[in-house]
Amino acid sequence: MTGVGAGVGRYDRTVRVRRFEAGARLGRLGLGAAGFAVVVVAWHLMAVGEVFGAGLLPTPLEVGRVIVDGLGNGLLDDLLISFRRVLVGVGLGLAIAAPIGFVLGWFGIARAMFNPLVNFLRALPPIALVPLVIVYFGIGELSRGIVLVWAAFFATIVIVYEGVAALEEKYVRAAQTLGATRLEILTKVVFPLSVPHIMTAARVSLGIGWASLVAAELVAAQQGLGAVIQNASNFLDIPTVYAGIILIGLSALVMDTGIRMLSAYVVRWQDRGSR
């Protein structure tokens, strides 16, 4: 049996490339940190130079102190509450939207019928819903949840159905000639192929979720990072506003990194070289 040799060479190279990637990843991490450092230094100079007038721009150090002091004093609770709201809201939005997106992608008639509607609703900014949500659902946790679920739902549904609609026909055909029924094609071919799109949807939805959080917590929330910013701005407590903003950014970054690592594992079969 010949021809195996060529395959072996390719396999070895892949392993070596992976080792090289580990070093490159460390380098990227360093560069990413350097990017933050540049902004922090610039911020510090602007604060010390009082570019916006005296007392209106705190230094990074002052904001850092507010965060550290605050975390031991209730700010951690706000952080965790926001974290939970985003996770639950986005999780629910994903769970509802992924199957619907799957159906819209697979059945052309359903797609033709609902595509314009979905694009209309998805164009609405979640914050525009806040007044209506308050009217119908009050000012409780439910209202905040609805805003977040809404945001995640429409981001997910579009990504999933476009992904499913654009599936490569050749895999479906291959399964057919191997004897797969329509149901088997759906579960054994279409579903695995849509997992990468579901992961992308999760990532985009989490980003939108954090962006909508402040809107959701404008709905008379007592706690949460959005509420912290809201309250602090009422008292012109600018360092705390900055602290809230930075914590939102950091939380979003942590979640994004998490979902990216999960995604890299779940869809490790994807050939990134040829994409």
Place this chain on the structure above:
Amino acid sequence: MTQHTTATSGLSVRSVSKSFGTGPKAVSVLQDVDLDIDDGEFVAVVGPSGSGKSTLLNAIAGFVTPDRGELLVNGEPVRGPGPSRCVVFQEYAIFPWLTVRRNIDFGTRLRAWKGTRPERARVTDRYLDMMGLTEFADALPKTLSGGMRQRVAIARAYAVDPEILLMDEPFAALDAQTREQMQEALVDINQRERRTVLFVTHQVEEAIFLADRVVVMSARPATVQEVVDVPWGDRRTHEIKTEPEFVRLRRHIETLLRSRR
């Protein structure tokens, strides 16, 4: 070998016609194509590029419904795609999310397959071995070269034990050297386990090297121009490619392909 009277065994294509489009823009792709393939016979189809040879294969596979004519596999009319006519595609159509082993047993894990669990494992192991894939059983397709991917596709097709194997230019995307290795591998597996094969290619040399008979199609609309018998039987090594008879057959077919363009 040229006796094709029994319609109940093997494949028979009876005056199959197909055109695409409607009205004045309609393009006739297949015109009254007749073809019989006996059980266990390896038939190659060559034709000018853009002729209907892939359409013919897709019609037999059940992806395309002919406008007229009849397609019978072991006496049964073709109705839609199914495992009795498994296809090896030109593009790498192995499932990228499954390992080599899971790709090969994809068909034997479906409800259409009637075997038992130990049988499935035996079948998978046998074709892993025959295609030289045993040490790559747990590898994902993205780590494999093009030739290896087509080995997986061939093993996957053999595993469901089709009545006829349809191969649609399976080696066209491979480099010349890999292509020769794949031709040898196919000769090897086909001599160990004789199957009925319809092999579409645009390479005349490949067709003569692999097949018992070569069907030469004309340009669009495709009809069968001539069927050429290939005399080497089971003696298929690359040496035959330089023998005078091989060269003569090759010239003959190439002339046929050029004549009606």
